[in-house]
Amino acid sequence: MQSKMDHYAKRTLDFVERIGSLTDYDEICREIVEELEAFGFTSVTTMTLPGPGEEFADGMLLNTRPREYTDHYIEKNYVVRDPVVTELRHTVYPYSWSDVRERRDLSKEDSRIIDEGSEFDAREGLIIPIVTLSRSMSIFSPCGREPDLSQRARSAMEIIGIYSLQALKRSLIQRKRTDIVHTPLTVREREVLQWVAAGKSDDEIADILSIATCTVTSHVENAKMKLDAFKRTYAIVQAIRFGEISL
Amino acid sequence: MQSKMDHYAKRTLDFVERIGSLTDYDEICREIVEELEAFGFTSVTTMTLPGPGEEFADGMLLNTRPREYTDHYIEKNYVVRDPVVTELRHTVYPYSWSDVRERRDLSKEDSRIIDEGSEFDAREGLIIPIVTLSRSMSIFSPCGREPDLSQRARSAMEIIGIYSLQALKRSLIQRKRTDIVHTPLTVREREVLQWVAAGKSDDEIADILSIATCTVTSHVENAKMKLDAFKRTYAIVQAIRFGEISL
DNA sequence: ACGAAAATCCCAAGTTCTTAGGAGAGGGCT
DNA sequence: AGCCCTCTCCTAAGAACTTGGGATTTTCGT
Numbered sequence: 001m002q003s004k005m006d007h008y009a010k011r012t013l014d015f016v017e018r019i020g021s022l023t024d025y026d027e028i029c030r031e032i033v034e035e036l037e038a039f040g041f042t043s044v045t046t047m048t049l050p051g052p053g054e055e056f057a058d059g060m061l062l063n064t065r066p067r068e069y070t071d072h073y074i075e076k077n078y079v080v081r082d083p084v085v086t087e088l089r090h091t092v093y094p095y096s097w098s099d100v101r102e103r104r105d106l107s108k109e110d111s112r113i114i115d116e117g118s119e120f121d122a123r124e125g126l127i128i129p130i131v132t133l134s135r136s137m138s139i140f141s142p143c144g145r146e147p148d149l150s151q152r153a154r155s156a157m158e159i160i161g162i163y164s165l166q167a168l169k170r171s172l173i174q175r176k177r178t179d180i181v182h183t184p185l186t187v188r189e190r191e192v193l194q195w196v197a198a199g200k201s202d203d204e205i206a207d208i209l210s211i212a213t214c215t216v217t218s219h220v221e222n223a224k225m226k227l228d229a230f231k232r233t234y235a236i237v238q239a240i241r242f243g244e245i246s247l
Numbered sequence: 248m249q250s251k252m253d254h255y256a257k258r259t260l261d262f263v264e265r266i267g268s269l270t271d272y273d274e275i276c277r278e279i280v281e282e283l284e285a286f287g288f289t290s291v292t293t294m295t296l297p298g299p300g301e302e303f304a305d306g307m308l309l310n311t312r313p314r315e316y317t318d319h320y321i322e323k324n325y326v327v328r329d330p331v332v333t334e335l336r337h338t339v340y341p342y343s344w345s346d347v348r349e350r351r352d353l354s355k356e357d358s359r360i361i362d363e364g365s366e367f368d369a370r371e372g373l374i375i376p377i378v379t380l381s382r383s384m385s386i387f388s389p390c391g392r393e394p395d396l397s398q399r400a401r402s403a404m405e406i407i408g409i410y411s412l413q414a415l416k417r418s419l420i421q422r423k424r425t426d427i428v429h430t431p432l433t434v435r436e437r438e439v440l441q442w443v444a445a446g447k448s449d450d451e452i453a454d455i456l457s458i459a460t461c462t463v464t465s466h467v468e469n470a471k472m473k474l475d476a477f478k479r480t481y482a483i484v485q486a487i488r489f490g491e492i493s494l
Numbered sequence: 495a496c497g498a499a500a501a502t503c504c505c506a507a508g509t510t511c512t513t514a515g516g517a518g519a520g521g522g523c524t
Numbered sequence: 525a526g527c528c529c530t531c532t533c534c535t536a537a538g539a540a541c542t543t544g545g546g547a548t549t550t551t552c553g554t
Contacts (some may be wrong), residue, residue: 053445
């Protein structure tokens with residue numbers, strides 16, 4: 001008898017081979033949804049967590065959750081408090097919604113947020129965290145009424161999730177190439193900004209670098225302009241995003 | 248008879264399951280190298296292509312190529328002209344070194360660069376491109392003397408490559424995180440901080456969240472205290488470090 | 495040697511943050 | 525019920541940042 005384990009293994013590799021050659025976004029989505037059904041998942045969300053100044057929907061790569069659920073979720077801004085999402089601050093390894101229920105002492109409100117999913121066929125699900133070197137975090141999250149959450153299924157889902165994200169990004173890469181380009185900072189601007197990020201005031205930085213406070217301010221202002229920021233805080237965020245300063 | 252196809256499928260899922268639970272960088276590396284040997288690959292390089300102003304070695308996550316080869320490669324700055332690498336400008340799908348030989352009309356110099364690998368047990372290999380939504384591109388590149396380059400092996404390598412990169416990045420992030428402890432922020436504090444990081448003033452944030460400006464200021468101050476910061480800019484940096492807000 | 499880009503410095507009014515207090519309402523836990 | 529935490533709101537002076545100008549000297553590549 002072929003075990004279920006090997007069945008999943010073969011399915012998964014087949015899946016990868018199948019969508020590996022697809023270049024059309026919609027076709028890839030169809031394949032993903034179909035594959036997930038075999039595991040008992042009825043809907044899926046793939047998104048990058050919104051960073052400062054980004055819309056929730058910006059990072060949404062694929063979302064087949066019921067429309068009303070998504071709208072409701074966005075409207076309530078659940079992404080900042082849904083315990084299933086905030087669990088990402090503790091771990092970068094895959095987990096299920098019920099894992100969160102068990103691990104954390106949830107407040108009534110938090111439990112309610114998870115339970116709300118049941119009304120939309122999203123009773124139980126998985127979160128597959130996907131990290132990048134630039135520290136942005138994406139998740140692949142399939143869910144359903146009674147999905148298979150066995151270890152073998154999880155491993156398969158992890159592959160499917162990571163690979164799906166790859167395939168989707170790949171299909172979009174041409175479209176996204178019109179990326180934000182920024183004017184590169186000068187050495188001095190970077191240096192000053194690094195101190196700003198460290199929480200120093202312009203006076204302190206002037207001291208450190210042995211230059212006038214005016215000069216420091218001026219460097220910061222130039223950097224802000226180049227990074228398209230009106231405030232220092234956002235300039236720092238942008239600088240980190242663009243790799244101009246490191247954490 | 249069990250086909251080779253299914254053998255690879257099972258191996259691959261086993262591999263994923265095995266390293267999925269590992270958190271130590273070195274252990275993960277060992278598993279990867281061992282798994283690659285089963286396919287005939289004797290060494291592997293995983294790196295992010297250097298952007299402007301970046302050192303070649305900055306994005307090197309894992310490299311088991313012979314030391315002399317790496318040094319030689321870096322010294323000659325081959326990364327900017329090696330046809331195997333520049334092929335990435337044309338495709339985001341996996342390919343082998345011999346694919347490049349066939350596809351392109353290589354100049355003598357370019358051919359020589361590829362051939363040089365033979366002296367170091369790197370005669371033939373694969374490039375698995377891994378894309379991110381920001382412009383950066385990573386590659387997973389195993390090579391050897393006579394590796395298996397069948398379609399099924401390539402699919403398996405794609406999974407192994409993408410997954411290995413995940414596992415390695417994950418282990419690095421988790422390590423950094425557990426280093427530092429901080430008082431967790433409340434939901435509201437996080438929400439406010441996210442807007443601060445987006446470059447909004449307290450007045451604007453008050454408007455957005457429909458609360459008093461005083462309240463916003465107060466949340467920011469509490470967050471600053473918890474994050475051990477005297478300035479907003481540093482508070483933002485800390486919040487990102489601690490994963491309280493995402494990039 | 496020339497020009498472009500970077501780095502340095504200056505002013506000054508207006509806005510925003512910082513700091514260090516206090517205080518009430520409501521939820522959750524024991 | 526009593527306690528702790530969160531969220532809300534408040535004051536007010538002084539420090540820091542923002543904005544939009546301008547000017548001079550260095551540095552660096554061609």
